[in-house]
Amino acid sequence: MTEAAETPRRVALFATCLVETMRPSVGFATLKLLKSADVEVVIPPGQTCCGQPQFNSGDKQGAKRLAKRVIAEFEPYEAVVVPSGSCAGMIATHYPGLFADEPAWAGRAAALAAKTYELTQFLVDVLGVADVPGRVEGPVAYHDSCSSRREMGVHAQPRKLLAAAGAEVRDVEEPEECCGFGGTFCVKMSDVSGALVDAKAKAAIATGAGTLLAGDMGCLLNIAGRLKRLGSPMTVRHVAEALAGDCETPGIGEAKK
């Protein structure tokens, strides 16, 4: 990934469809984190979904249709920040290849890919953020999503920011193992997905931490759902909420008090 010659000061926020539909708090927390780092944030109003569900489920044409919208919507900005490793990974690592047979779009896709960042990656690697608004008490378990880790190279960044917030971060056992979400995998292969998320939820509980954080809504909904099914009181949040200090909203899967 090439970085802009100058630090971007005006960025576009791609909230992702799961944040829009399931957990708007993550979007507001992201906004707060970026603003507190003195970055001007634009939220392109026509944004919806990056096309990853289509891309990973065999529907290349559907993926292209949504990808073209994202490219057109976001290419005017200096950088694109995404509070999700998997949606950022879709744009940054898969868009260029998706348009291998459409040269006119391939160039635009590559340009967008080069300036698209996962949230914690942008804060740490691009902006060099060393402090955050939130304060985190006690130990927290952290789950690295597969796409954050392997597509975006995100591993140290959220830990660095959580340390700045005062958190003691605990890795779950077998941290490299997938939680079993896998997009449409979780419903297409629900038995296998169930076995994977069961192991992940139990590993999260075994950390002894009261809170589980991660940077991807897909994994979070999956693990939170399993924790609830197991009757665990563990609170599950997107890492942006903890870093922004936006923890008034009940955890994922919890009722309003």
Add this chain to the structure above:
Amino acid sequence: MSAPTRSHFVRDARGALADTKLRAALLNIKTMFRNGRARQVAAVPEFEELRDAGAALKREVIDNLDAYLARFAAEAESRGAKVHFCADAKDARETIAAICREQGAKLVTKGKSMVTEEIGLNPYLVEQGFTPVETDLGEYIIQLRDEPPSHIIAPAVHVKKEQVAETFRAAHAELPPERDLSTHDALLAEARAELRARFLSADVGITGANMLVAETGQMVLVTNEGNGDLTQTLPKCHVIVASIEKLVPSLDDAATVLRLLGRSATGQHASSYTTLSVGTRREGEVDGPETCHVVLVDNGRSAMLGTPFEDMLRCIRCGACINHCPVFVNVGGHAYGAVYVGPMGSVLTPLLRGLESSAELPFACTMCGRCAEVCPMEIPLPDLLRRLRFEAHDHAYTSKTSRLGLAVWTFLGERPKLMRLAARLGGAMMRLPGAGALRRWPLAGAWTAARDLPVPEGGGFVARANAKNGD
């Protein structure tokens, strides 16, 4: 056991997940293979450079496969081997059976060979009146159990030691029934004694090959039991069965691949036995076969050349992708309904057997990417699986529900206001019960089978944030 002809992954994975013995056996993969690989890779600081070198040399082979095949055949034949090119499985089976017949063979010993599983050799040899005996311990166990292998390097990884004891008691009926078979050592000793007699009386020995060296005509065979050596040196005739992509240009290249193979496969810096052999016994040599045949199997591989799937031809069958696949370690190999399993199998099976009979396999993957990370040949397995998903979707091998769901999603994705309205309505309904998460919900049965469905927080983000921003 003949090669499975159709996969029913969802159905068979469900059965596998309910099999507690199987799941206990599969834990060995994590403790032995994953941890072993991690230790070995950590001990080789230049491992990434080795991967680059390994992938580069196999690319060179694939780009010039015809030339390397011709060179190998010429070198091997100049050292006494006879090389056969076989277009498909039937051709290969018949060629091998003809060699056995020519030798007047009855008993045929076999080293572990996945390509012979692929071509369905054993059932064919039996049908033709020969008696094939597997000599790799794992293969021997599953041959006695009449099961297909469940892993390309650990074919009986799905079987617990107690089950092996039962199998041996049934198969070795001539031995005292009260004998102790409770330990690994006892099982091993019994298998060794049984197999020793077979090695000594075999007429033909069939092995696979881990590599074929173009510049020398040699084959490289790697085992941990030495059974490959006894199979290839004791009978008067040795038949090597290998798929055409097993070539490496030179002995130096073979050394590069060997450094990657053991570490990636079993977490060994080198396997216990690495044997290089070529052709027939020469003047003054004390062992080796009188005749040697090399059966080169295409069976769909040349059709992969020049396509995005030719990357798969770099595969050295180490099994690292399988051992690190979160799906495989939970369901084991039989759920794949194919000779090749896990990520490499889910790519290879549709290419070799056809996508229609394997359409679920490319979807038996969470796209976690760990397979590509550990592949010593840097094969982009998730990308290849995704390509197969595109093909499955285009041929309508995926479910109507899936295709309809995706079409609706794309339709809404192109209409932001409609998508937000739909989300608002859906969310409002889900909040009606007043719970933070739902135990069941209409059309969400696949999700709620294993986990609760978190209820959307509501309110939406984009429109609200822009309103606040004064946009």
